[in-house]
Structure formats: structure tokens, C-alpha cells
């Protein structure tokens with residue numbers, strides 16, 4: 001579609017200005033102090049939607065951060081695309097590792113650098129601009145609805161109930177999402193499945209106060225030592241998670257499906273080099289791509305307790321804490337896993353300490369069929385833009401709310417993500433390659449050309 005290319009060329013500077021106005025707003029959903037910024041970001045998004053051609057766009061309160069919804073109804077008889085994205089971002093710590101201000105976007109080496117440049121402001125912005133192009137060039141043959149939430153990075157606690165109350169408003173034929181990565185710059189892929197998530201926090205408490213390690217050391221349980229023992233027992237030497245019942249609902253893939261997955265190009269040496277590690281590690285009997293795509297995993301996300309300041313302080317801490325995430329595969333239920341996890345932790349806790357498990361958030365994984373018209377349309381669009389047919393992939397991340405929306409609205413999500421590993425989302429120096437930013441816009445515009453509804 002040359003005219004989309006031309007449209008990008010003509011409007012390039014304005015696109016940057018508009019995107020940067022979003023990126024400058026520190027919409028960190030996990031920090032309470034960000035509330036005014038969350039609102040500012042939601043307001044800016046409604047402006048952008050209206051300017052792009054939406055009939056209406058507004059801010060809807062939820063129990064948490066607001067939802068932005070906008071739409072253009074061309075003709076109720078036409079297929080409807082529901083675009084999902086999120087305007088909240090991850091915190092920026094450790095901020096000293098950023099080469100430029102995370103909230104002052106900068107273009108260098110062919111990429112935009114800022115928190116949210118990719119995840120997900122940069123990616124949702126491509127949808128607004130593809131839509132703008134179709135509206136202004138009189139090419140829009142769909143109804144388009146946009147739903148942008150402000151709580152994806154904290155597990156979307158409010159969106160499911162909000163969506164249940166606005167079913168009619170959200171009615172559509174497909175949920176279109178760009179919030180994932182492609183396999184590589186030269187190997188486009190479409191994500192047809194995502195892992196789910198269960199996230200818990202463990203607190204181990206010993207004495208009711210911090211104690212002198214000289215006076216009491218060796219005589220009582222140290223909560224940090226105990227917590228470390230418990231955590232290290234959660235994964236065995238084969239990389240299997242030891243939580244009782246954890247694998248009960250995991251569906252083993254057929255050899256044929258595993259062979260299909262193995263066709264995705266993957267260079268382990270490059271992978272190791274990129275991460276600066278000497279060796280990969282994971283569940284025995286599975287490849288790296290399988291470990292992040294079709295197998296569940298358990299990771300400590302943070303662990304703390306005792307004295308961590310400068311110099312030494314001899315102390316037996318009163319308590320120790322750890323945050324633990326479990327990535328789940330489709331068919332595993334996050335609530336059931338949270339229960340199994342808590343039961344297991346309580347069962348292995350020694351009686352010399354008190355152990356508390358708090359469940360933070362979770363969501364189920366999902367899979368969409370490659371044969372679906374929406375997948376096919378996306379595949380054609382990306383083939384046109386990249387010159388190669390995209391590989392169906394299964395992503396390792398989680399967008400738990402998509403499984404919920406799929407259930408509540410009865411619509412499949414389609415994940416056309418244009419991020420790359422190199423973008424280091426959630427880390428310092430998050431970026432988004434300009435090439436991907438523009439190829440994404442083109443692919444999305446073409447998706448609308450090819451997608452004629454689900455029949």
C-alpha cells in the first residue's frame with residue numbers, strides 16, 4: 001500500500017510530536033502519586049482519537065485508573081474491530097541506567113527511546129494512525145472501537161468487571177492488539193497464544209523484632225535463611241516446579257506441533273550473546289523457545305529483608321519477603337494455581353517461623369486458531385510489508401486481561417505485535433525501532449484491507 005507509506009512520509013514529524021506528547025506523561029500505574037498523570041494521559045488519548053477521526057471518545061472511571069474508549073461506527077452491518085491497548089507504563093528504576101530521561105523521548109540510532117516507547121504507547125499509537133489514514137483517505141470499511149486501559153502493568157484489576165458492564169458498547173468481531181514482540185526484525189511473526197500468570201508474595205516472620213546476630217545467631221530461625229530454603233525447593237534439578245498438582249492441567253503438545261514450533265528461527269548463540277550469559281537454563285527435555293512458549297515457569301521477582309544499607313549491621317531480621325511469578329500455559333487456571341501454591345508453601349514451611357502467602361494478581365493464557373480469517377488477514381498484511389510470511393509463534397509474556405475479554409465478550413484476540421527483544425521493555429532504555437513503528441502502521445492499515453469479518 002504505497003499510499004500508507006506516502007501518508008507516513010508526509011506526516012512523520014507530526015506523528016513523532018503526537019506520540020512524544022504521550023510519552024512525556026509518566027503514567028506509572030503502580031505508583032499512587034501518578035494518579036493525575038494517568039488522567040492527563042487518558043485525556044491526551046481521547047484528544048488523539050478524536051483528531052484521528054473517532055465519532056466519539058471519552059474517559060470512563062473504573063475502581064482503579066480510567067478506561068479510554070472511542071469509536072467510529074461506519075455502518076452497523078460492517079465488521080467491527082476492537083483495538084485494545086494500555087497507556088500505563090512500568091516504573092523506570094533503576095533510573096541511573098537510562099542513557100536519556102525516560103520521560104523525555106529521544107530518537108537515536110533509528111529508534112525512539114523512552115519509557116512506553118514500545119510498551120504500549122508506541123504500539124497503540126500505530127493503531128490510531130492507521131485508523132486516521134483510513135478515515136482521511138476514505139478507505140475505512142469497518143467499524144472501529146478503541147479501548148485503552150491504564151492498569152495493564154498491574155494486572156488489569158478493574159477492566160474485566162468494567163467490560164462486563166459495557167458488553168454492548170464493546171461488541172466486535174475481533175480484538176486487535178499490538179503489545180507483543182516479533183521473533184526478529186527479519187522474521188515477522190504473529191502471536192497466536194500467550195501464557196497466563198499467577199503472582200504471589202511470601203512473607204516469612206520469625207521473632208517479632210530484629211535481633212542482634214551475636215546474641216541470638218545460631219539459636220533461632222533466620223527468616224531469610226528459611227525463605228531461601230523454601231524458594232530453592234520450588235524447582236528441582238530438572239527444572240520442574242515442585243508445587244504439588246502444578247502440571248495437572250498442562251496440555252502436552254504433539255510431536256507435530258512441536259515440530260511446527262521448531263521451524264521458528266532461533267539462534268541460541270545470538271540469544272546468549274544478547275543477554276550476556278554463558279548458558280541457558282530451564283526445564284529438561286524442552287528447547288528455549290518451548291520453555292518460553294509452551295511450558296510454565298516459576299521465578300522470584302524480588303526478595304528482601306534484613307539490612308541492605310551501606311556497610312555492615314549484624315542483625316537477624318524479623319521477617320523476609322519474596323515476590324514470585326508463575327507463567328502459566330493455556331488450560332492452567334490461575335486461581336487454582338494460586339491456591340495450590342499457597343497450600344504448598346504452607347506445607348513446606350517449618351514450624352519455627354510463620355508464613356503468609358498473599359496473592360497479587362493473575363490471569364489465564366489463551367490460544368487462537370491459525371485458520372481464523374483475522375489471523376489470515378494479519379498474515380497477508382505482514383507478508384506484503386515484510387516480504388516474508390510471518391511465523392505463528394507463542395509468546396512467553398502475559399496479557400491476562402485478553403483471556404478475560406475473550407471470555408466476557410466472546411471475541412478472539414489477535415496479537416500483531418511489532419516489538420523486538422532489543423527494545424528491552426520494562427528495563428532501562430526501553431526503545432522502539434522506527435522501522436518497526438512504521439512497518440506496524442502499514443501492516444495494520446493493510447489488515448483492514450484484508451479482514452472481511454469472521455465468516
Ligand SMILES: [Zn+2]
Pocket residue numbers: 086119120152179
Ligand atoms: Zn504492555
